Amino acid sequence: MSDSHGKPKKLIPAEPVRFGLLAEFEDVDTLLHAAAGVRDAGFRRWDSHTPFPVHGLDKAMGLTPTRLPWIVLCCGLTGAGIGLCLQLYTMATQLPGLPSFAQGYPMIISGKPLASVPAFIPVTFELTILLSALGSFFGMLLMNGLPRHYHPTLRSERFRRATNDRFFISVEADDPVFDWRQTRAMLETLGASAVEELWD
Numbered sequence: 001m002s003d004s005h006g007k008p009k010k011l012i013p014a015e016p017v018r019f020g021l022l023a024e025f026e027d028v029d030t031l032l033h034a035a036a037g038v039r040d041a042g043f044r045r046w047d048s049h050t051p052f053p054v055h056g057l058d059k060a061m062g063l064t065p066t067r068l069p070w071i072v073l074c075c076g077l078t079g080a081g082i083g084l085c086l087q088l089y090t091m092a093t094q095l096p097g098l099p100s101f102a103q104g105y106p107m108i109i110s111g112k113p114l115a116s117v118p119a120f121i122p123v124t125f126e127l128t129i130l131l132s133a134l135g136s137f138f139g140m141l142l143m144n145g146l147p148r149h150y151h152p153t154l155r156s157e158r159f160r161r162a163t164n165d166r167f168f169i170s171v172e173a174d175d176p177v178f179d180w181r182q183t184r185a186m187l188e189t190l191g192a193s194a195v196e197e198l199w200d
Helices: 028-040 057-061 066-091 117-143 157-161 180-189
Strands: 017-025 046-049 166-170 195-197
Touching: 017 028, 017 157, 017 180, 028 046, 028 057, 028 166, 028 180, 066 117, 157 166, 166 180, 180 195
Parallel strands: none
Antiparallel strands: 017 166, 017 195, 046 166
């Protein structure tokens, strides 16, 4: 990289900024109590990190039901519609005014009617399943903000135990009600065994 005079530019590393606070908890009950406390304090930009799924954590965090089932339903209905319309067009449609290559290919098979919906079920079903699966996969990725190869919590040595035997809550400094001293004191009051700053 060079400037307008052709001289190489010096790359200046960005100054690290404080991302938020990371609180460590030793058991599930303390984590659930703390999550409810953070929720009741009005925080919006925070998350819980556990080594295994914790029943009731979504309720303690105040999470709303996911919209993913609606995405899957819409994708499934789209797939069913595409499959059914494609077969109806190719097997049972002759549109006047279109050239021969754009017409369907109606064929009478075993005396069945041209628009035989029971015969169209396999293709319709397969496209329903295909688009539902694609919708659930890519919808989940987009709604979770994935793929994300880096998060400031990964800079913490303590956070390595999040996949083993510790539970964490990370609170972002961008939250409107965040205050460094008060938030740290609140997390300690809620039973955190350790609270550390996260840098990005």
